[in-house]
Amino acid sequence: SGDKxxxxxxxxxxxxxxxxxxxxxxxxxxxxxxxxxxxxxxAEFYGGDGPKKGHIYKVHVTWKDKGKSHTDSFRLK
Structure with a gap:
């Protein structure tokens, strides 16, 4: 929506x-x-191990809008 x-x-x-x-x-x-x-x-991603075959990697972003918290998850391929 373009809202902050x-x-x-x-x-x-x-x-x-x-x-x-x-x-x-x-x-x-x-x-x-x-x-x-x-x-x-x-910067937290640098220096770690490489991805392992068959593993499921995700990023979960928790954010707040108008006083309510929401979490969106994204699978990395």
Whole structure:
């Protein structure tokens, strides 16, 4: 809808096991030089193990809009 929302938490899972979860964000400069309010989320992905065949990887984004929390999940392929 174009409305501004507040991201409360971003969680990365492997077969429903949490690999990382970040919920304390600040404004900053991302690795690609772009300004972001989700800093330092993307840096958390670097330095980890590569994906394993047959595993299901998902990102879960919990966000708040008009006082209500929502969670959207996305499968990574």
């Amino acid at each position: 929302v507040t991201v409360e938490d971003i969680t990365f899972t492997d077969n429903n096991k949490t690999l990382m979860s970040v919920g304390d964000f600040e404004e900053g400069i991302a690795e690609d030089g772009e300004e972001t309010v989700l800093y330092p989320f993307s």
